[in-house]
Amino acid sequence: MSAITPSGDTSLTRFRTLGSSEPTCEYCATSPDSSVKHHWQAIIVSAESGCSTCHLRCIAVLHALTQTGVQVQNRHGLQLRFYGSTTQIIRPIEKIEEQYLGSKECDSLFVLLYTKPGQPKSSSSAVGVSHEISSRNVSTLSLPALLDWLADCRKNHPGCFFREEVPLPSRILDVGGADAERIHIQTSEEASPGTYAALSYCWGGDVPMKTTSSNFEERRVQREGILVGQLPKTLQHAVIVTRYLGLRYLWVDALCILQGNQEDWERESGNMAAVFRNAELVLGADMASTSNEGFLDLQTVKYRGLPVAFVEDETATIYARVYDVLGYGTPFRPAQRDAARSQYSRSDDWTHQPLSRRVWALQEDLLATRMVHFTDRELMWQCRSTSQCECSHLNLIVELQDPSEKTAPIQANIGTLGHYNRWYDIANSVIHRNITNPQDLLPALSGLATQFQEDGAGPYLAGLWKNDLPRALLWRPWGDIGRRVVPYRAPSWSWVSIEHQQLGNHVYPRNTRWGDPLEGLMNTYATIIEAQCTPKGKDPMGAVVDGFIKLSAPLVQVQVIQTDTLTSHVELRPLMVDVECTKSSFGALDYLVTVDEDMEMLYVLLIGECNDGYATVMGLILRPTDLAANRFERVGYIFEGKAMVKYAIQSVVELV
Numbered sequence: 001m002s003a004i005t006p007s008g009d010t011s012l013t014r015f016r017t018l019g020s021s022e023p024t025c026e027y028c029a030t031s032p033d034s035s036v037k038h039h040w041q042a043i044i045v046s047a048e049s050g051c052s053t054c055h056l057r058c059i060a061v062l063h064a065l066t067q068t069g070v071q072v073q074n075r076h077g078l079q080l081r082f083y084g085s086t087t088q089i090i091r092p093i094e095k096i097e098e099q100y101l102g103s104k105e106c107d108s109l110f111v112l113l114y115t116k117p118g119q120p121k122s123s124s125s126a127v128g129v130s131h132e133i134s135s136r137n138v139s140t141l142s143l144p145a146l147l148d149w150l151a152d153c154r155k156n157h158p159g160c161f162f163r164e165e166v167p168l169p170s171r172i173l174d175v176g177g178a179d180a181e182r183i184h185i186q187t188s189e190e191a192s193p194g195t196y197a198a199l200s201y202c203w204g205g206d207v208p209m210k211t212t213s214s215n216f217e218e219r220r221v222q223r224e225g226i227l228v229g230q231l232p233k234t235l236q237h238a239v240i241v242t243r244y245l246g247l248r249y250l251w252v253d254a255l256c257i258l259q260g261n262q263e264d265w266e267r268e269s270g271n272m273a274a275v276f277r278n279a280e281l282v283l284g285a286d287m288a289s290t291s292n293e294g295f296l297d298l299q300t301v302k303y304r305g306l307p308v309a310f311v312e313d314e315t316a317t318i319y320a321r322v323y324d325v326l327g328y329g330t331p332f333r334p335a336q337r338d339a340a341r342s343q344y345s346r347s348d349d350w351t352h353q354p355l356s357r358r359v360w361a362l363q364e365d366l367l368a369t370r371m372v373h374f375t376d377r378e379l380m381w382q383c384r385s386t387s388q389c390e391c392s393h394l395n396l397i398v399e400l401q402d403p404s405e406k407t408a409p410i411q412a413n414i415g416t417l418g419h420y421n422r423w424y425d426i427a428n429s430v431i432h433r434n435i436t437n438p439q440d441l442l443p444a445l446s447g448l449a450t451q452f453q454e455d456g457a458g459p460y461l462a463g464l465w466k467n468d469l470p471r472a473l474l475w476r477p478w479g480d481i482g483r484r485v486v487p488y489r490a491p492s493w494s495w496v497s498i499e500h501q502q503l504g505n506h507v508y509p510r511n512t513r514w515g516d517p518l519e520g521l522m523n524t525y526a527t528i529i530e531a532q533c534t535p536k537g538k539d540p541m542g543a544v545v546d547g548f549i550k551l552s553a554p555l556v557q558v559q560v561i562q563t564d565t566l567t568s569h570v571e572l573r574p575l576m577v578d579v580e581c582t583k584s585s586f587g588a589l590d591y592l593v594t595v596d597e598d599m600e601m602l603y604v605l606l607i608g609e610c611n612d613g614y615a616t617v618m619g620l621i622l623r624p625t626d627l628a629a630n631r632f633e634r635v636g637y638i639f640e641g642k643a644m645v646k647y648a649i650q651s652v653v654e655l656v
Contacts, residue, residue, distance in 0.1 A: 018124040025051040040078035064111040085128030120316040130392040136296040157385040165193040166278040171256040182225035195280035196249035199238040200364040204290025210259040233294035270539030272447030282368035286353035287376040295374035359435040363448040420468040424508035449541040463496040470526040475507040491547040492633040521608035526553035554606040554648030574647040583643035589636040617641040
């Protein structure tokens with residue numbers, strides 16, 4: 001075997017064989033382990049000593065450094081990690097071409113060695129099988145990875161519940177044949193039994209060609225229908241992909257819900273859980289910020305592989321693909337991810353696409369049995385069993401993930417703290433996202449709330465669960481000064497009542513030094529007597545017009561000692577007529593209460609002690625709306641209330 005030099009020469013290398021008769025060195029015998037790093041120079045020595053696997057990996061590293069324009073002053077200082085067919089290159093890199101990375105600094109690069117599906121495979125453990133990144137050309141559409149993922153899921157994933165026929169939505173689009181110029185709306189009674197795709201996308205303003213009460217009849221199957229060429233590009237592309245997959249039906253909200261008809265909208269938005277759960281496949285137009293942009297015809301295709309080796313006895317051509325970790329994260333140190341998606345979905349890269357910033361898209365993602373994400377870089381697949389992507393990095397993450405940390409379905413641990421904590425992760429995610437009409441927040445969660453309730457979560461109260469009271473009351477606009485939503489959106493005791501001015505914060509923060517109610521309450525002071533909400537329309541899980549919680553808990557009137565207008569933190573002490581209290585409690589306001597008279601009429605309601613190792617006493621800051629009736633609204637929370645305990649009096653209050 002010829003000597004390996006760090007010259008950057010990555011011309012096609014020919015191997016006679018990579019079979020088991022070839023020597024296996026100590027490095028190749030090591031199983032994938034995040035803690036094991038190998039020095040570049042040692043791998044070169046092993047390759048020169050006859051290890052064909054190390055030789056292949058040297059070729060991969062040189063290819064990665066050359067393709068990315070990396071300039072390393074001392075290549076002997078490089079360190080490598082091996083994860084099967086993927087090699088991680090770790091070093092201080094001075095320069096990286098921006099076509100590969102969005103930044104000129106990173107911790108590492110990854111390079112994958114692979115053969116292509118349908119071509120001769122390699123017997124080497126350092127070579128996998130991977131698709132190329134598709135360009136998604138509309139005129140000659142070819143998505144082989146998607147076809148393989150869908151076929152594999154149908155055949156091998158019993159947990160993904162493939163069915164030949166599913167209940168169809170009340171209205172559905174019949175997309176017709178591949179060359180049909182028109183599509184037609186059918187009702188579920190008219191449509192033949194079958195399966196359908198559903199589109200998750202950003203409206204980005206108004207959507208042309210919407211279905212309304214006035215044009216619905218002319219769009220039905222017996223009439224002229226809808227010209228595909230007149231649809232906005234995202235919807236056109238959804239029709240094209242649905243036909244490509246051999247599916248007859250497609251569901252798109254703008255075309256299948258009567259826009260401008262409030263009664264129809266309420267009824268259909270309350271059925272979102274079934275629509276997305278029953279879809280054969282959800283098409284995520286992740287890269288498009290408006291309905292006019294589309295998600296096919298990529299302008300540039302990144303992460304293309306190049307041939308680097310040929311194995312004669314296997315007639316196998318081996319390719320190398322280089323990719324960065326800035327968007328993906330490493331298998332052991334993932335990029336910052338959406339809180340809810342870390343609990344539910346099977347990947348984290350599409351969180352940086354326009355669709356991930358849309359509130360409505362959250363439940364469409366989480367409810368989907370299968371979903372393909374059309375990102376601006378590649379296709380990414382998620383189902384209830386696994387995650388995959390065209391560049392194969394997600395496959396690596398899933399393979400190396402600790403089984404105890406793998407995603408659990410939302411039906412798991414029903415009725416437990418963990419089950420409700422999953423809902424609070426959803427709440428944390430929602431406040432990171434954008435919504436055109438703030439009044440639609442509860443309707444946008446209706447499908448998920450319906451799923452949770454069907455799984456045994458109990459009565460639903462405008463973003464909270466009655467069976468998890470009083471713990472659920474201990475939300476807080478962490479790191480943010482919110483403002484009360486106007487017009488009315490939810491009772492003051494619900495996190496839905498607050499509009500958060502800064503994205504990136506949480507309403508149910510975890511592991512903070514000011515108590516963690518999500519660990520549970522080890523000593524509960526409050527007892528729930530009654531709680532209910534009044535729905536605004538036909539959807540019992542949607543918008544509300546009012547709500548109250550009646551409970552018995554320790555209550556004390558307080559005086560404000562100090563406030564911080566930047567953080568909304570407040571220092572409070574019991575307001576006692578005959579006793580001087582020198583110990584303070586600390587909390588924060590949900591929004592700034594600027595009127596001095598209001599500040600003089602504040603109360604603290606103690607909820608309980610957190611099971612966080614410190615027995616942190618937590619509670620709510622209240623302002624009376626009808627003091628004679630003991631009726632209050634929430635204006636903040638207490639995260640350290642021990643000083644209040646001895647002065648508070650057990651009282652029955654009503655929160656509105």
